Amino acid sequence: RDIALVLLPLLNDLRAVRGSALLSEGTLLLLNLKSDKQAHPEAPVPGEPILNVEQWARRRRTQFQAGLIGWIRGERLEQNLATLASVAEKLERSATRQPVFQLWWVVGAVIEALRDGGLEGGVSVKPTHVGLLIDPELCRSTLDRLAGEAARHGRFLRIDMEDHTTTDKALAIHRDLRKRHDNVGVVLQAYLKRT
Secondary structure (H helix, E strand, O other), rough: OOOOHHHHHHHHHHHHHHOOOOOHHHHHOOOOOOOOOOOOOOOOOOOOOOHHHHHHHHHHHHHHHHHHHHHHHOOOHHHHHHHHHHHHHHHHHHOOOOOHHHHHHHHEEEEEHOOOOOOOOEEOOOHHHOOOOOHHHHHHHHHEEEHHHHHHHOOEEEOOOOOOOOOHHHHHHHHHHOOOOOEEEEEOOOOOOOO
């Protein structure tokens, strides 16, 4: 059920560019992200071990993570996207169950769009994940550093609104960051009463 949430920041980036209303988490879960293709695992390449998708995922996890971190950092973009595509393709071709196949099919499509320039990457952060409820100043300084790093790599930082108890603090941090960074925005939740 949480698979589609991985795509929410990317879809909202596209919608924002087109001037469309942003999607909430609830709306995204209603989207049909199904492939027309069915899971049909391919035979292994000669000399390749016979592994199921879970075993391949464990074996290639470090490679996928290294490619993802490199892409997020803006390092060797083509090489890191090629690494991600290679892992996604292997897992898509190894999947025997439809939900697993669909996950890697969607991941592959997102990577393809990133490689072809049809999708722009960005950074999306929930303030509570960087200390808002523990120390608002720590949260502000962390988001300030993230905004600077995102700008250095030509990326946009979105601050995700959470529940009503954090809205005012998160918006205050956003206003403060906008004084120094023009690559910072806020994602409002459509289901919050004040929105």
